[in-house]
Amino acid sequence: MTSLPDSVQFPIGPGGVTSAPGFRAATLLAGIKPSRKRDDLTLIVSDSPATAAGIFTSNRVVAAPVRLCRRHLVGNLAQAILINAGNANACTGAQGMADAENSALWVGQKLGLDPTRVLICSTGTIGIPMPMEKIEAHLPRLVAGLTSPADEAAAQAIMTTDTVPKHGHVRFTIDGKTVTIGGMAKGAGMIEPHMATLLCFITSDAQIEPEALQLALKAAADLTFNRITIDGDQSTNDTVLILANGHAKNNPLNPRHPEWSIFCNALTALMKDLALRIVRDGEGATRFVTVTVQGAPTPADADKAARAVCRSLLVKTSWFGGDPNWGRIMDAIGYSGAELDEHAVEICFDNLVAVRNGRFAEGASLEELAKVYAQPAFSVTIDLHRGPATTTLYTCDCSEAYVRINAEYMT
Amino acid sequence: MTSLPDSVQFPIGPGGVTSAPGFRAATLLAGIKPSRKRDDLTLIVSDSPATAAGIFTSNRVVAAPVRLCRRHLVGNLAQAILINAGNANACTGAQGMADAENSALWVGQKLGLDPTRVLICSTGTIGIPMPMEKIEAHLPRLVAGLTSPADEAAAQAIMTTDTVPKHGHVRFTIDGKTVTIGGMAKGAGMIEPHMATLLCFITSDAQIEPEALQLALKAAADLTFNRITIDGDQSTNDTVLILANGHAKNNPLNPRHPEWSIFCNALTALMKDLALRIVRDGEGATRFVTVTVQGAPTPADADKAARAVCRSLLVKTSWFGGDPNWGRIMDAIGYSGAELDEHAVEICFDNLVAVRNGRFAEGASLEELAKVYAQPAFSVTIDLHRGPATTTLYTCDCSEAYVRINAEYMT
Numbered sequence: 001m002t003s004l005p006d007s008v009q010f011p012i013g014p015g016g017v018t019s020a021p022g023f024r025a026a027t028l029l030a031g032i033k034p035s036r037k038r039d040d041l042t043l044i045v046s047d048s049p050a051t052a053a054g055i056f057t058s059n060r061v062v063a064a065p066v067r068l069c070r071r072h073l074v075g076n077l078a079q080a081i082l083i084n085a086g087n088a089n090a091c092t093g094a095q096g097m098a099d100a101e102n103s104a105l106w107v108g109q110k111l112g113l114d115p116t117r118v119l120i121c122s123t124g125t126i127g128i129p130m131p132m133e134k135i136e137a138h139l140p141r142l143v144a145g146l147t148s149p150a151d152e153a154a155a156q157a158i159m160t161t162d163t164v165p166k167h168g169h170v171r172f173t174i175d176g177k178t179v180t181i182g183g184m185a186k187g188a189g190m191i192e193p194h195m196a197t198l199l200c201f202i203t204s205d206a207q208i209e210p211e212a213l214q215l216a217l218k219a220a221a222d223l224t225f226n227r228i229t230i231d232g233d234q235s236t237n238d239t240v241l242i243l244a245n246g247h248a249k250n251n252p253l254n255p256r257h258p259e260w261s262i263f264c265n266a267l268t269a270l271m272k273d274l275a276l277r278i279v280r281d282g283e284g285a286t287r288f289v290t291v292t293v294q295g296a297p298t299p300a301d302a303d304k305a306a307r308a309v310c311r312s313l314l315v316k317t318s319w320f321g322g323d324p325n326w327g328r329i330m331d332a333i334g335y336s337g338a339e340l341d342e343h344a345v346e347i348c349f350d351n352l353v354a355v356r357n358g359r360f361a362e363g364a365s366l367e368e369l370a371k372v373y374a375q376p377a378f379s380v381t382i383d384l385h386r387g388p389a390t391t392t393l394y395t396c397d398c399s400e401a402y403v404r405i406n407a408e409y410m411t
Numbered sequence: 412m413t414s415l416p417d418s419v420q421f422p423i424g425p426g427g428v429t430s431a432p433g434f435r436a437a438t439l440l441a442g443i444k445p446s447r448k449r450d451d452l453t454l455i456v457s458d459s460p461a462t463a464a465g466i467f468t469s470n471r472v473v474a475a476p477v478r479l480c481r482r483h484l485v486g487n488l489a490q491a492i493l494i495n496a497g498n499a500n501a502c503t504g505a506q507g508m509a510d511a512e513n514s515a516l517w518v519g520q521k522l523g524l525d526p527t528r529v530l531i532c533s534t535g536t537i538g539i540p541m542p543m544e545k546i547e548a549h550l551p552r553l554v555a556g557l558t559s560p561a562d563e564a565a566a567q568a569i570m571t572t573d574t575v576p577k578h579g580h581v582r583f584t585i586d587g588k589t590v591t592i593g594g595m596a597k598g599a600g601m602i603e604p605h606m607a608t609l610l611c612f613i614t615s616d617a618q619i620e621p622e623a624l625q626l627a628l629k630a631a632a633d634l635t636f637n638r639i640t641i642d643g644d645q646s647t648n649d650t651v652l653i654l655a656n657g658h659a660k661n662n663p664l665n666p667r668h669p670e671w672s673i674f675c676n677a678l679t680a681l682m683k684d685l686a687l688r689i690v691r692d693g694e695g696a697t698r699f700v701t702v703t704v705q706g707a708p709t710p711a712d713a714d715k716a717a718r719a720v721c722r723s724l725l726v727k728t729s730w731f732g733g734d735p736n737w738g739r740i741m742d743a744i745g746y747s748g749a750e751l752d753e754h755a756v757e758i759c760f761d762n763l764v765a766v767r768n769g770r771f772a773e774g775a776s777l778e779e780l781a782k783v784y785a786q787p788a789f790s791v792t793i794d795l796h797r798g799p800a801t802t803t804l805y806t807c808d809c810s811e812a813y814v815r816i817n818a819e820y821m822t
Binding site: 057058059060061062088090091092093125126127235236313314317318320321323326327328330331333334335338340342343345355357358359360398399400402403404406407 | 469470471472473499501502503504536537538646647724725728729731732734737738739741742744745746749751753754756766768769770771809810811813814815817818
C-alpha cells in the first residue's frame with residue numbers, strides 16, 4: 001500500500017545534528033524577534049569540509065538565504081550552517097541579500113572558512129529587515145559555544161511555534177564501518193503571522209560523492225517531506241540541507257556501491273520520521289491522517305486525487321469533527337483532475353469499507369466509521385480500481401485552533 | 412481594473428424566477444430531510460415551451476439530476492424545473508438515476524409534458540437514497556399551487572444553510588419590446604455536512620436561439636459564478652439553468668442581432684448580483700474581498716495568481732483576523748505557478764500601497780493597512796507588472812465559524 005521503506009529496519013534514536021562524529025553545534029538567544037524568550041540563533045559546524053546538498057522551496061518568491069544557499073552549494077562543499085528563527089529575511093530586496101551574504105562572511109571569518117562554505121537559513125516573519133547588529137554582536141559567543149552533543153538545544157532553537165522539537169538519528173554499517181545520520185526539522189508553527197517554513201538539517205559522517213548525496217537527498221525528500229501537507233501553503237524559505245563529512249571512512253558512496261541502498265533507506269527512514277513529526281505537530285492539529293490512493297492509472301493521477309483530499313477544507317473539517325462524511329472525499333477526488341470512474345471507487349477508513357462502487361457500502365455503518373475518525377490517528381484508503389499507481393500522503397485535520405492561530409494580529 | 416460590465420446600467424430589482432411573463436412557481440414542505448422546517452420542494456413552470464440552456468459542475472463525481480439535465484437539454488427545450496433541498500441524490504448509483512427519471516416522469520404527467528421537457532435539480536446530503544414516496548405524494552399539491560409572483564418563496568425553498576434568499580430581476584428593451592430576466596441562486600450553506608452546492612435558476616421572456624442562449628449563459632457564468640470562490644471545494648451538483656420562453660416577442664436573439672450585447676450584459680449583471688450575494692452569505696464569512704490581479708503575462712497567469720490568493724488558508728485567516736499580512740499574499744502568488752518576478756510585484760489594499768518592488772512599500776503603515784482589513788468589504792489588487800492580462804475574483808475570509816459549521820456530526 002505504501003512505497004516507503006520499512007523504518008523498522010532503521011530504528012530512529014534520540015540524537016540529532018551532532019550525533020555523527022565531527023559535528024558540533026551551538027545556540028543562544030540573540031533577540032532577533034524581541035518577544036522571543038527561547039534561543040533563536042543556531043550554528044552547526046563540521047570539523048572538516050563536508051560534501052553538501054540541498055533542496056529548496058519551489059516558490060517563485062524566494063527568501064534571500066535560500067538564494068545564498070543555492071549559490072554556495074554549487075561546489076557541493078560546506079562546513080557551517082547558521083540558522084535564525086524570528087525573521088524570514090524574505091521580500092527584503094537587495095538589502096536582504098546583502099544581509100545574508102554578510103552573515104556568511106562573518107561566520108567564515110570567525111571559523112577561518114571561505115564564506116562560500118557557510119550556508120544561511122532563516123525562518124520567521126516575512127518582510128522585516130534582519131537585525132544584523134544582533135547577529136554580529138552574538139557570533140563570537142556562538143562560535144565559542146560549539147559543542148557535542150547539542151541535539152536537543154539546536155532542535156529547540158530553530159522552532160517557531162512548533163510545540164515539540166523534532167530530532168533523531170539512525171546508525172548502520174557500510175563497508176564494515178559504522179555510519180551515522182542525524183537530523184532535525186521544524187515546521188508548522190505560527191504564533192505570529194509568517195509562513196510555516198519547513199527547515200530540515202541532516203548531518204552524517206558517511207563518505208559520499210557529491211552527485212550521489214544530492215540524488216539520495218532528492219529521492220528521500222520525494223518520499224517524505226514532499227508527501228506531507230498541512231494547509232497547502234508553501235513557504236518562501238523551505239529548505240532541507242545535508243552535510244556529510246566522511247569521518248566514517250567507508251568507501252565513497254555512489255549508486256554503484258553495493259551498499260548504496262542501505263544509506264538511501266536509512267536517510268529516508270530518518271527523514272520520514274522527522275516529516276511525520278511535523279504533521280503531528282501541525283498547527284491546531286487534532287488528527288493524524290494517512291491518505292493512500294491506489295488503483296490509479298498513473299502516479300500523477302494518484303497524486304492529484306490524494307492532494308485534493310488532503311487539501312480539501314471540507315474533508316479536513318470533517319476529520320476535526322469526527323464526522324465520517326465519505327461524500328466529501330468522493331467530491332474532492334471528483335474535482336481533483338484525476339482520471340477516475342466514480343462507480344468504481346472504493347474507500348476504506350482504516351480497515352472498514354465505507355464506499356464500494358461509488359456508493360455507501362452495503363452493511364457499512366456510520367456509527368462504526370465514526371469510531372475510526374474518533375481516533376487520534378487513522379488512515380483513509382481510496383482505491384480507484386483503474387490501474388497500478390499508488391501514493392501515500394500524510395496530513396492532519398483543520399480545527400478552529402488553526403484559524404485562531406493564523407488570525408492573530410501582525411501589527 | 413475589472414472586465415465586468417457596469418451593472419449600474421442594469422439595476423437589479425427585487426423579483427426573481429417569476430418576474431418574466433409566462434413563468435409561475437410553487438413551493439411546499441415535503442419533508443425530504445425530516446429535520447427541515449422550511450419548504451424544500453420547488454417547481455418552476457413556463458406556460459409555453461422555453462429555449463433552455465445549462466452549465467454544470469465539472470466534477471467527475473456527478474449527481475444523478477445533473478446527468479439527467481444534461482440529457483434532457485440536448486434538444487434545448489424545457490418547460491419545468493423541479494428542485495429539492497435536503498438530499499443531493501449524488502453517489503446513489505443506478506437507483507439515484509432511476510429516481511431522477513421518475514421525478515421527471517411524474518412532473519411531466521401532472522403537467523401534460525414530455526418528461527424530457529422537465530429538468531431536475533437536487534441539493535443536500537450526498538449518498539442518501541431519495542425519499543421518492545414523499546415527492547410523489549406532494550406533487551399534485553405542488554402543481555396546484557403554481558402561481559406568480561412566487562419569487563421570494565422559491566428562493567427560500569432552495570436554500571440549505573444560506574442565511575438569506577438570493578433573487579432579483581433585470582428589465583431592458585430589445586427591438587422596442589420590454590424583456591425581463593429573473594433569477595435566483597443558492598449556495599454556501601451547510602447546516603449538516605454535504606456539499607455547498609451552487610444552484611442558479613434564470614427565467615426570461617426573451618426570444619432567443621438555442622445556441623445563442625447557451626453562448627450567453629456560458630459567457631456570463633465565466634464572468635460571474637466562475638469568479639467566486641469560498642473554500643475551493645467544487646460540488647457534485649452545481650447547476651445554472653436558464654429558460655427563455657419568447658413571450659417578449661422580440662426578434663430572435665443571436666450574436667448577429669444588433670442588440671445582442673444588451674441581453675448579454677443584462678444577463679451578466681443579474682448573474683453577477685446573484686453570485687456576489689452567494690459570497691456575502693459564505694459559510695462563516697465576515698469579510699467580502701475583491702481580489703484583482705493585473706499586469707500578468709497571460710490570462711491564465713492572472714487566474715492562477717488570483718485563485719492561489721483566494722484559496723490560501725493563510726491569507727483567508729489573515730482576513731478574518733484583520734491582519735494586514737501582505738507576506739502571505741506574496742507567498743501565495745509565489746507558489747501559484749503564475750509567471751512573475753517577485754521584485755516587480757505591487758500590492759494595494761483598497762487604494763493604499765502595501766508592497767512595491769516586492770517589498771513593504773516606503774511610507775506604508777501597517778496601522779493604516781489594518782484599517783482597510785477591518786472593513787466588512789475591501790479589495791486586494793496585485794500588479795505583477797509583467798503584461799496586459801487582468802482578472803478579478805470575489806471571495807470571503809475563513810473564520811472559526813466556518814470550521815465549526817463544517818465539523819458538525821453527520822451520524
